[in-house]
Amino acid sequence: MKAFFSRLINPLVWRVPGHPARVLFGFSLAEHGSMLDLSAATRLTSSPQRAAAYMRHMLDEARHARMFAARSAELRLQEGQPSLGYPVADTENLFQTLGELRFLAFVHVGEKRGRAQFETYRDWFEKQGDHKSGAMFAAIVRDELRHEQYTYDLLLELAGSEAQANKELRAVVLWETWRKWRRMGRFLAEKLYFAVMTFIYILWGPVMYLAGILNKGKP
Numbered sequence: 102m103k104a105f106f107s108r109l110i111n112p113l114v115w116r117v118p119g120h121p122a123r124v125l126f127g128f129s130l131a132e133h134g135s136m137l138d139l140s141a142a143t144r145l146t147s148s149p150q151r152a153a154a155y156m157r158h159m160l161d162e163a164r165h166a167r168m169f170a171a172r173s174a175e176l177r178l179q180e181g182q183p184s185l186g187y188p189v190a191d192t193e194n195l196f197q198t199l200g201e202l203r204f205l206a207f208v209h210v211g212e213k214r215g216r217a218q219f220e221t222y223r224d225w226f227e228k229q230g231d232h233k234s235g236a237m238f239a240a241i242v243r244d245e246l247r248h249e250q251y252t253y254d255l256l257l258e259l260a261g262s263e264a265q266a267n268k269e270l271r272a273v274v275l276w277e278t279w280r281k282w283r284r285m286g287r288f289l290a291e292k293l294y295f296a297v298m299t300f301i302y303i304l305w306g307p308v309m310y311l312a313g314i315l316n317k318g319k320p
């Protein structure tokens with residue numbers, strides 16, 4: 102669904118001047134965030150085999166973060182703008198919050214979604230003749246496919262059955278929806294707070310002015 106939507110809006114997203122470099126930097130930030138989550142997974146899992154798999158994945162995501170940041174900087178340079186720098190993402194401690202089984206379901210869903218989205222970007226850039234960006238997305242898609250596959254294999258192994266693995270995948274989709282809704286609520290509450298405080302501040306000016314006039318008349 103998201104991939105279909107991406108194909109529809111690609112002409113708008115990538116043609117706005119200055120926007121592609123910012124979008125690529127956003128991807129770089131997301132890859133850095135994944136790298137931090139996988140670094141925690143490497144340290145905290147009880148299985149040395151899974152730690153090795155997470156470590157390999159972590160190194161891939163670190164490389165993707167660098168690739169996106171470097172391409173973003175090149176596009177900025179072509180526009181005479183300074184680079185947006187190296188990404189430094191926040192971590193939500195997802196491995197600790199979700200536990201290993203649900204963390205695997207979460208990563209699998211994210212990898213699948215990201216891979217489908219990046220495929221549309223790979224095709225878009227190739228069609229536009231930007232083979233450098235096209236090749237970058239093609240290389241990243243190959244890695245994301247591997248991530249998608251191994252996270253499903255581990256999820257299946259830990260869940261013990263396909264039915265339980267699918268249950269975890271459904272639960273994680275619901276959890277993500279809830280997380281997005283909460284974030285949107287927080288965003289709207291901040292905006293509302295700003296609007297109300299601005300209104301009070303503007304109203305306060307005439308009140309202070311009137312109070313000053315009334316005080317002048319007093320002995």
Ligand SMILES: [Fe+2]
Pocket residue numbers: 132161162165241245
């Ligand atoms: Fe990645």
Ligand SMILES: [Fe+2]
Pocket residue numbers: 162212244245248
């Ligand atoms: Fe990945």
